[in-house]
Amino acid sequence: MDGIMSKNNLEYLIERNDNVYEVVIGLEVHAQVTSNSKLFSSSSTKFGAEPNTQVSLVDAAFPGMLPVINEYCVKQAIKTGIGLNAKINNKSVFDRKNYFYADLPQGYQISQYKYPIVGEGNVILDMPEGQKLVGIERLHLEQDAGKSIHDVDPNNTLVDLNRSGVALMEIVSKPDLRSPDEVNAYIKKLRSIMRYLGTCDGNMQEGSLRADVNVSVRIKGSTDLGTRCEIKNVNSIKFMQMAIIYEANRQVDLIEEGEKIDQETRLFDTKKNETRSMRSKEDAHDYRYFPDPDLLPLEVTDEFIDQLKSEIPELPDDKKKRFIDEFKISPYEATILVSDIDTAKYFEEVVAKMGKNRDMKLAVNWITGELFALLNNKNIEINQSPISAKNLAKLINLIKNGTISGKIAKTIFELMLDGDIDPQIIVEEKGLKQESDPKALETLIDKIINENREKAIEYKQGKEKLFGFFVGQAMKASGGKANPQLINEILKKKL
Amino acid sequence: MTEITSLSLFELIKSIKEKKISSYEAAKSFVDRSEKSKKLNAYVTENFENCLKISKKFDSNPNFDLKLPGIPIAVKDLFCTNEVRTTAGSNILNNFVPNYESTVTQNIWNEGGILLGKLNCDEFAMGSSNETSFFGNVQNPIAKDLVPGGSSGGSSSALAANLTPVTIGTDTGGSIRQPASFTGTVGLKPTYGSCSRYGIVAFASSLDQAGPMSKDVKDSSILLEVISSFDKKDSTSIDFKRNNYSSELTRNIKGIKIGIPKEYRVDGMSDEIENLWKKGIEYAKDCGAEIIDISLPHTSYALPTYYIVAPAEASSNLARYDGVKYGLRSSGESLIDMYEKTRSEGFGEEVKRRIMIGTYVLSSGYYDAYYLKAQKVRQLIKQDFDQAYNKVDAILTPSTPSSAFKIGEKSNDPVSMYLNDIFTVPVNLAGLPGISIPAGTDKNNYPLGLQIIGKPFDEQTVLNIAYSMEEKINYKNNITDWWME
Numbered sequence: 005m006d007g008i009m010s011k012n013n014l015e016y017l018i019e020r021n022d023n024v025y026e027v028v029i030g031l032e033v034h035a036q037v038t039s040n041s042k043l044f045s046s047s048s049t050k051f052g053a054e055p056n057t058q059v060s061l062v063d064a065a066f067p068g069m070l071p072v073i074n075e076y077c078v079k080q081a082i083k084t085g086i087g088l089n090a091k092i093n094n095k096s097v098f099d100r101k102n103y104f105y106a107d108l109p110q111g112y113q114i115s116q117y118k119y120p121i122v123g124e125g126n127v128i129l130d131m132p133e134g135q136k137l138v139g140i141e142r143l144h145l146e147q148d149a150g151k152s153i154h155d156v157d158p159n160n161t162l163v164d165l166n167r168s169g170v171a172l173m174e175i176v177s178k179p180d181l182r183s184p185d186e187v188n189a190y191i192k193k194l195r196s197i198m199r200y201l202g203t204c205d206g207n208m209q210e211g212s213l214r215a216d217v218n219v220s221v222r223i224k225g226s227t228d229l230g231t232r233c234e235i236k237n238v239n240s241i242k243f244m245q246m247a248i249i250y251e252a253n254r255q256v257d258l259i260e261e262g263e264k265i266d267q268e269t270r271l272f273d274t275k276k277n278e279t280r281s282m283r284s285k286e287d288a289h290d291y292r293y294f295p296d297p298d299l300l301p302l303e304v305t306d307e308f309i310d311q312l313k314s315e316i317p318e319l320p321d322d323k324k325k326r327f328i329d330e331f332k333i334s335p336y337e338a339t340i341l342v343s344d345i346d347t348a349k350y351f352e353e354v355v356a357k358m359g360k361n362r363d364m365k366l367a368v369n370w371i372t373g374e375l376f377a378l379l380n381n382k383n384i385e386i387n388q389s390p391i392s393a394k395n396l397a398k399l400i401n402l403i404k405n406g407t408i409s410g411k412i413a414k415t416i417f418e419l420m421l422d423g424d425i426d427p428q429i430i431v432e433e434k435g436l437k438q439e440s441d442p443k444a445l446e447t448l449i450d451k452i453i454n455e456n457r458e459k460a461i462e463y464k465q466g467k468e469k470l471f472g473f474f475v476g477q478a479m480k481a482s483g484g485k486a487n488p489q490l491i492n493e494i495l496k497k498k499l
Numbered sequence: 500m501t502e503i504t505s506l507s508l509f510e511l512i513k514s515i516k517e518k519k520i521s522s523y524e525a526a527k528s529f530v531d532r533s534e535k536s537k538k539l540n541a542y543v544t545e546n547f548e549n550c551l552k553i554s555k556k557f558d559s560n561p562n563f564d565l566k567l568p569g570i571p572i573a574v575k576d577l578f579c580t581n582e583v584r585t586t587a588g589s590n591i592l593n594n595f596v597p598n599y600e601s602t603v604t605q606n607i608w609n610e611g612g613i614l615l616g617k618l619n620c621d622e623f624a625m626g627s628s629n630e631t632s633f634f635g636n637v638q639n640p641i642a643k644d645l646v647p648g649g650s651s652g653g654s655s656s657a658l659a660a661n662l663t664p665v666t667i668g669t670d671t672g673g674s675i676r677q678p679a680s681f682t683g684t685v686g687l688k689p690t691y692g693s694c695s696r697y698g699i700v701a702f703a704s705s706l707d708q709a710g711p712m713s714k715d716v717k718d719s720s721i722l723l724e725v726i727s728s729f730d731k732k733d734s735t736s737i738d739f740k741r742n743n744y745s746s747e748l749t750r751n752i753k754g755i756k757i758g759i760p761k762e763y764r765v766d767g768m769s770d771e772i773e774n775l776w777k778k779g780i781e782y783a784k785d786c787g788a789e790i791i792d793i794s795l796p797h798t799s800y801a802l803p804t805y806y807i808v809a810p811a812e813a814s815s816n817l818a819r820y821d822g823v824k825y826g827l828r829s830s831g832e833s834l835i836d837m838y839e840k841t842r843s844e845g846f847g848e849e850v851k852r853r854i855m856i857g858t859y860v861l862s863s864g865y866y867d868a869y870y871l872k873a874q875k876v877r878q879l880i881k882q883d884f885d886q887a888y889n890k891v892d893a894i895l896t897p898s899t900p901s902s903a904f905k906i907g908e909k910s911n912d913p914v915s916m917y918l919n920d921i922f923t924v925p926v927n928l929a930g931l932p933g934i935s936i937p938a939g940t941d942k943n944n945y946p947l948g949l950q951i952i953g954k955p956f957d958e959q960t961v962l963n964i965a966y967s968m969e970e971k972i973n974y975k976n977n978i979t980d981w982w983m984e
Contacts, residue, residue, distance in 0.1 A: 061599060065819040067592065068579045068601060068698040070733050100815050102861070106834055111818020161834070163823070292861035294870060297704035297812050299734050 016183030017224060018252060020260045024224040027252040028232075029187060029217065030141075030179035031244075033194060034172050035204040036148070036212040037080045043147050043171035044071030044114065051210050055153075055164035063169040065109035070298050073098075077171040078302065080203040081121050081145050082312050084173055087197040087319055088140050090125025092309050096144070098299045102292040107150035107163050115174075117293040120144035121302065127177075127197070128321055129189040130339045138190055139178030148172050167211075173204065179218065179229065184245035191215070191241050192343065196320050200345045214239040219251045221259070230255070231265040235272050235279055247272040251279045323348055331355065337368050346387045347371070357397030363404045370400055374417055390421050399427040407431065408438050409488055411479075440487040442494065445478075448486070449494050452477045463499055471495065503528035504661040508570065508718035509745075511664050515561075515568050522561070522569025522613070525664075526554035529571050529615055533662045538982040539638045541657040543576045544584045544617040553613045565611030566725050573663040575654045576617035577624055578604045578709070579698040583614065587700040588622040588632040588650075591820045591827045591845030601698025602733070603667060603709045603726045610725045615663055619653030622847045623817065624674055624702040626650050627919040630910045631849040638906075639682055640978050641945055645903045648678030654712050655682040659976060665713040665722050669699060671706045672805050673899075673923025676935035679712055680898035680948030683937040683976040685965070686712045687719045688923075690955045691930035692737030695730030701816040703809040704735070706927040716936060716966040720744040723958060742959045750967040753787035755960065757951075758891035762798035763922060765900065771941045772897045779895055779938055779949040779968070786967040791891050795883040800876045801925040806917060807860050807873035808928070813850075814857025820845060852913065881929045888954050893964055896922050898935040898948035922950060932958045936965045937974040944977065 018025040042049055045062040062069045085092050099117040100110075122143035129136040150168035154161050175194065181187050195206035195213060206213050215238055220230035233251060238244045250272075255265050269288070270279040295301075318326070320342045327338040341351045354367050375396065379386055399416060402408045408416065408431060416427050416436065431437055439445060452474060453460050463470040478491045503525055506514065514520045530547045550571050557569035579585045579597040586592045600608070608614070621631040629637040629652025637652045639645035640660035647656040651668030655678030658666050668675040670688035679686025687710045694709040701707060711722035724745055729738040759780060764773070780790055822828035822841030829844050831837030846854070860869035887894065900921055909916045926933040932955070935948040949968070953961035 064824055066579075066597065066599070066825065067585070067587070067595070067700045067819070068597075068696070070697055072732060072734055102815050102818060104818065104821060104835075104838055106821075106823050109819060109824055111821060112815055290863050292815070292858065292863075292866075294811060294815070294861055294866070297735075298701075 016185065018221070018256045020256055023260070025221045025252070025256050026182060026224045027248065028179045028220045028222060028229060029181035029248060030232075031177045031181065031187065031190065031218070032216040033175040033177075033191070034214050034216075035084075035175060035194075035198060035206070037077050037145075037171035037173055038202055038204055039074065039077050039080060039171055041074055041076075042169040043074055043077050043145065045169055047169065049170050053166055055162075055166060057166065059165040059168065063109065063165055065111070071114060071296070073299065073302065074171065077145060078121070078304070079312055080171075081143060081173055082304065082309060083201050083316060084175075084198055084203045085122030085125065085143055086313055086316050087201050087203075088122070088125035088127060088143065088175070090140055090143065091123035092304070093119065093121055093123055094304055094306070095119065096121040096302045098145075098296045098302065099293045100296045103289050105149065105152075106161060107152045107165070107168065109150065109165060109168055113147050113149065114296055114299070115146035116144035119301075127190065127193050129186060129193055131186065131189060136186065138180045138186075141176040141178050143173055143175045146172050146174055179220075184248050187217075187244055187248060188241050191244070193320070196343050196345070200317060200319050208240050211239060215244060217244055217247060219248055219255070220265075221252050221255045231267050233265070233267065233279070234269050236269055236282060238272050243272060243274055246277055247279055250277060254279065320348075331364050333364055333368055337372070340372055341368070344386065346385060350386050350389065350393050353393035354397045354400070357394050358401055361401070361404060363400060366400045366403060367397075370396060374414065378421075390424060391417070392424050395420060395424055395426055402427055402431065406438060406440060406487065408436060409484070411488070412436050412438065412484055415484070436485060438487050439482050439485045440490060442490060445482075445486060445490050445494055446498075448481055449474075449478055449491070449498055452481060453498060460499060471499070474499065502661075504532050504664075506664065507714050508665045508721055511570060512568060512721070515570070516563045522554040522557040522571075523551065525569065526550050526571040526613065526615070529663060532660075533573075533616070533657075535984045536660055536662055536982060538984070539640060539656050539660055539662075540635050541618055541637055541653045541660070541662060542573070542616045543586055543588065543619050543634045543653065546583055546614045546616045550613050550615045557611065557613070562611065566721065567607060567610040567612040570612050570664060571615040572607060572612045573615040573618050573654075573657055573666055574604055574607075575620050575651050575666065575668045577620055577669050577700045578667065579700065580604055580614060580617065583617065585617065585700065586634070587624070588620045588634060589845065589847070589850070590633040591841070592700070593633065593827060595826050597698075599698060602695035602728065602730045603699065606726050606728055607667070612725075618651075618657050618666060621650035621652065621674075622850050623700065623813070624650035624669055624671055624707075625813070625849050625853055627673070627677055627916050628904070628906070628909065629653065629678075630906065631847055633847060636906050638982060639903050640982065641682060641903065641976070642943070643981060644906050645945065646681065646906050648681035648903060650674040651678050651686075651712065655679055655684055655686070658682065658684050658712050658714065659978065660982070665711060665718050667709055667722070667726060668712050669702075669707055669709050670923075670927065671702050671708075671809060672927050673920040675710045675712060676898050676923050676933060676948070676950060677919055679935045680937070681903035681946065683946030683974065684712060684714060685716055685719050685934065685936050686710065687723060687934040687958070687961070688926065688932065689723060689727060689958055690737075690932045691927075692735055693727045693741075693932070693956070693958070695728060695733040695736050697730055697732040703812040704816060705812060706805075706809055708927070716934075716962060716969050717745065717748060719934070720748045720962045720966075723962075727958075737956075739956050744959060744962055747959055748966055749963050750786070750970060752964050752967045755788045755893065755964065756791055756891040757783050757788045757964065758791050758793035758887050758894045760793050760795040760798065760887070760894060760896060762795050763896045765921060768900060771902075771947065772900060775939050775947050775949065776895075776897050782938075782968045782971045783895060783964070785971050786964070788964065793887045793891060793894070795880075795887060795925070797876065797879045797883050798925055801880055801928055802917065802921055804873045804876045804880065805920065805924040805928060806856070807869050808877060810853040810857035811861050811870050812857070814854045814861065817846075817850070817854060849913070877928050880925055884925075884929045884931060884952075892954065892957075892960055894952040896950045896952065898922060898950040902941040902943070902945035902947050926950075926952050931955060932961050934961050934965050936969055936972070937976070938968075938972050939974065946974075946976065
């Protein structure tokens with residue numbers, strides 16, 4: 005029952021009995037605010053601490069304890085709003101969302117309901133078929149709940165309140181997404197923007213970024229929205245995509261069978277790869293939202309917002325434009341290089357260190373080729389790269405100025421790994437300088453032709469494939485150091 | 500010499516500063532009298548031994564620069580006190596011992612006050628007679644089987660019976676002023692935001708305010724000076740310039756304009772109250788005040804508004820008492836079962852009633868009709884006062900529509916109980932300062948109080964008017980110590 009991709013490969017469509025359905029997706033992303041302390045208390049937010057060691061009286065909702073807003077978290081939310089090209093609201097209100105659960109100490113979550121801190125905005129997605137604008141409905145600040153642990157004690161549920169009260173930004177998209185690929189691009193772009201801003205580390209393994217996924221389907225071409233189901237708390241892009249594919253097909257099947265889709269909240273079972281009903285609309289909580297009387301409305305002045313605007317770094321879309329203009333690289337290459345802030349920083353540092361005689365093509369190829377492969381292999385991030393941007397720039401310059409061949413460069417690259425060694429030193433110590441003296445190379449080639457007379461004749465008789473054999477022999481005899489371009493020229497002449 | 504326990508706070512401080520009596524002697528007198536007054540049931544938790552110990556320590560190295568040098572003080576059991584059980588009058592917090600201190604009580608200890616004990620109150624401050632307390636009824640020292648008012652009923656009883664020189668209460672809809680009125684004592688509810696709510700068990704956050712209760716107006720000014728402070732731990736605390744209320748206290752109120760709101764002349768108001776009010780107006784005139792008739796047109800909506808807003812906030816504020824983290828936990832088959840049993844056994848009838856009302860008015864489909872509308876009316880009530888204060892400096896009203904009633908008389912009739920707050924709730928809804936001072940008695944010789952309402956942050960004028968009228972009224976409680984063992 006997997007979805008059938010349509011022929012042009014750009015749209016995600018589901019075909020059943022001559023009906024073609026499209027999927028309408030909206031995301032509610034919960035992004036943990038990068039901040040040392042919680043939204044309404046001074047407790048630490050550090051990940052991975054012993055259970056219940058980062059809990060203040062406020063976080064545990066002791067009698068008489070009161071929330072006090074953390075200004076830093078407010079700034080982070082506003083910065084994120086600016087990064088999403090969104091309207092920042094001068095006045096927003098914290099509300100209480102009331103429900104009982106063991107890991108919700110107050111019996112309510114402090115959130116923003118009617119008046120969020122950030123209003124409408126948008127995000128640009130770079131899809132293979134071109135750019136797509138995804139609308140942002142709103143961004144609001146709220147508290148995270150604690151964690152219920154059901155699998156440690158056979159008879160009891162244990163509660164860890166370390167996460168209780170940690171600041172989250174809920175970023176709600178408009179129902180503008182149409183495929184699992186777009187969801188992938190959207191989450192990555194959102195993550196990228198927030199990492200540029202330093203407002204969320206985007207670490208999905210640690211739960212810093214998770215999403216509720218709203219899915220509905222409709223006949224392609226229709227403008228009405230179908231009944232949606234909300235898939236709660238999905239914590240990886242892959243699972244989001246799997247959940248969407250399952251859920252969209254489930255809904256199409258129901259429609260095709262003439263049944264109605266119930267608006268409901270569902271859970272994605274990652275083991276069985278299916279979504280399951282959690283609660284129906286009738287069972288939906290009545291959260292009894294009302295303004296939290298412990299907190300005054302949050303008011304921010306235009307000056308405050310302007311100050312934050314002036315602190316916003318260059319964001320991925322602008323950086324991409326500049327890379328294309330300034331470095332004359334392709335939009336595709338620029339997209340890859342700006343997608344992660346650390347990659348962009350690394351690239352810019354390589355460019356700077358390459359100096360005047362820089363070769364952008366080499367730089368892009370080495371970073372997206374050799375370096376990415378290395379990082380991928382070692383499963384590390386670029387800011388942990390064993391080869392510094394400075395030394396990679398040197399290596400690229402050695403290729404550019406003909407000191408070494410690309411092939412030798414790969415050998416040197418391997419040698420550099422062991423403690424970020426200067427490639428120049430490796431070249432000198434190992435004597436890997438490229439042989440570019442035509443006389444020396446001629447002597448070498450003469451010798452090879454002499455030793456392989458028969459093959460030389462066969463070549464002259466038309467067996468052109470043998471040219472490669474001679475190149476290989478020459479390179480081998482030179483210990484790989486021979487300038488391949490010169491070898492080619494001389495061989496052509498001599499043969 | 501007068502008994503130590505019948506001294507006013509001002510006199511007691513003076514005596515201690517002049518070394519006529521020691522802190523220990525003072526503490527011992529109040530402890531002894533409290534020990535003999537168990538019939539009043541004013542205390543939930545006694546801190547007597549500790550109090551005596553600390554008073555001795557004070558005497559060994561006294562600091563007379565403090566505002567409350569070695570003064571023993573019992574406080575309402577709604578204030579969290581470090582290492583001393585804090586129950587809020589509820590079974591659900593029966594065993595709760597905080598490891599932190601409320602800002603208001605901390606301010607008192609910082610100025611040399613010593614905790615004498617925790618005083619009974621209506622459960623979570625929900626009540627007007629102290630009859631909703633899990634720890635039983637409190638007797639009004641004025642007469643046997645008379646309620647002391649509520650919710651700060653233990654406080655008013657202990658104060659009137661001279662078990663503590665002064666005390667502090669909390670006032671959400673009249674919980675300081677009404678019990679003060681019922682016991683012939685003085686009770687002041689400051690402007691919302693004057694006293695920090697940090698560490699006070701919350702009832703209705705947008706209305707709750709701590710305040711002093713005392714035998715006379717001067718004592719309230721001394722205590723207000725100590726407890727009123729800007730506190731960053733309470734986001735609704737307000738950073739305004741606070742007076743030295745006691746040293747700026749004056750009886751010169753010449754030319755002050757006092758408004759008399761016609762809407763407070765409610766249907767069925769007894770002649771006794773009507774006459775008391777008239778007498779009050781004459782006293783105010785005698786003091787040099789100018790009397791001006793004013794209108795507060797939305798007054799009749801105050802009580803229904805209050806009984807939507809307060810339960811709504813309470814229903815949410817009390818959600819934290821779920822048996823998971825602290826306090827009472829009943830065993831249950833599942834989480835939901837545990838919640839239901841804990842809260843069924845932990846909360847009393849009145850608290851449950853208000854949680855249900857509050858839950859109802861916030862429910863989807865009812866929110867706009869009740870909660871939202873109530874918030875709009877609340878704004879109108881505020882505007883009434885704003886407009887009145889263009890013409891007058893303060894407002895004079897009766898504190899309550901009747902004197903203290905018998906225990907059990909109204910406990911089965913919540914609406915008639917709620918009507919007790921009719922003159923006090925508008926003040927909470929508008930966040931204004933208000934004081935109740937004893938002004939006379941009814942036919943049974945039970946005390947009756949008058950209320951003076953001021954402009955926001957203008958506690959000084961309220962205190963000055965009260966101080967001036969107090970002298971003219973010259974009220975004295977006639978207490979026979981009938982309960983003493």
